[in-house]
Amino acid sequence: MDNETLTITDNRTKATYTIPIYRGTVRAMDLRQIKTGADDFGLMTYDPAFMNTASCTSAITYLDGDKGILRYRGYPIEQLAEHCTFLEVAWLLLEGELPTRDELENWNCEIMRHTMIHENLKKFMDGFHHDAHPMGVLISTVAALSTFYPDAKNLGDTKCRRKQIVRLISKMPTLAAYAYRHRLGLPYIYPDPDLGYTKNYMNMLWKRTEPKYAANPVLARALEVLFILHADHEQNCSTSAMRAVGSSNADPFATAAAALSALSGPLHGGANEEVLRMLDEIGTKDRIPAFIDQVKEGKRKLMGFGHRVYKNYDPRARIIKQVAEEVFEVTGRNHKIDIALELERIALSDEYFIKRKLYPNVDFYSGIIYQAMGFKPEQFTVLFGIPRTVGWLAQWQEMLRDPERKIARPRQIYTGEDRREFVPLTLRGVHDRELTFA
């Protein structure tokens, strides 16, 4: 369309520029031509935290935060959660299409065949203190995988790249389960490929002395659905870390370790752990109004609420709420759900939350289910990291194939000192300011 352009007048020079608009977006580099003179670097955009900047094009996940829509490769998340297995969704995210029956069968076999980890990794894991946070253990062991598979550096070889993708997806549950058992001082359980992805993970976590572990089918399906819901979420903090680090051609294990690190923060994947701590602290329904007051006074955050993109109910939270009821049929009711429901009810009718469009996000209810299933809070972010690895890898692969790809390297606006002469140590005197790096 001819009128898909933006005309800008630079009031400093009175010059006018016309730049193209593509899918509601202008290219920041098109602004570089806007200069006050030959020495001028050209206009830049300033967007801390990428509030209004698209960092890539992507065909993987569609998210409309105002309408509360989430789709993987065009398929609504609700339909995928109802009808698919996690590995089926993993294939969809990576390949772009749902697998045929044969493709799915082979994919299941391929993933389960690679679930073992090198025995030396177990020794590496043994080096962690008994109370090491499982996310720290997972980040470190995923990074360590890079030393076991030096071929992973061959990023240009698509066959080799695929092999690393399979390795990472296969080994994540094994590493996560070993980190869990190390904490409890329990012997590691080798993977059982016959069980499939989710039930095998449960087997590696909870098998004791029985000859064959049998997962409860309702709990296994609940975990499968939670894995599907967490598999991808377009350009969030950890996915952006995956793309940024991957853009330097670091191998996928080092890159995924960076993404896991980003996920571990309490404002991102670490929020589900914080929600549980918050619900514990609130304790009883009658203490909710006082807690909400603290949030409104800016003293606290209502963890599991709010989202950079969703300004409507997070569709994943809606599905998780249903799953919670199914899980409680088996495990008995986790009383925290009643505090959470009441917290949600009060928050959603309060002007503070309405005005700011703050709704429950995926983390608000997931921890309550995980706890009912027997997971400890420090395990929750790990349960996020296992499925999100698929999304990271799909995004990483898409980034590597992108003809516009370059190493991620943002600009800055320098606000520091202008050039000044070095002062020798003997002439520096004494500062009266506090010694701090803050």
Ligand code: ACO
């Ligand atoms: N509780 C109370 N107030 C909140 C919350 C919250 N959870 N979230 C946002 N607000 C308020 C802010 O204080 C701000 O108010 P103001 O306009 O008066 O200053 C306003 O809502 C806008 O919030 P921002 O911080 O600008 O929103 P942003 O998009 O930067 O942050 C985030 C999004 C980090 C998720 C934030 O909502 C938050 O910290 N939530 C709690 C942590 C959480 O649940 N994280 C999980 C996110 S989902 C995920 O990563 C899987």
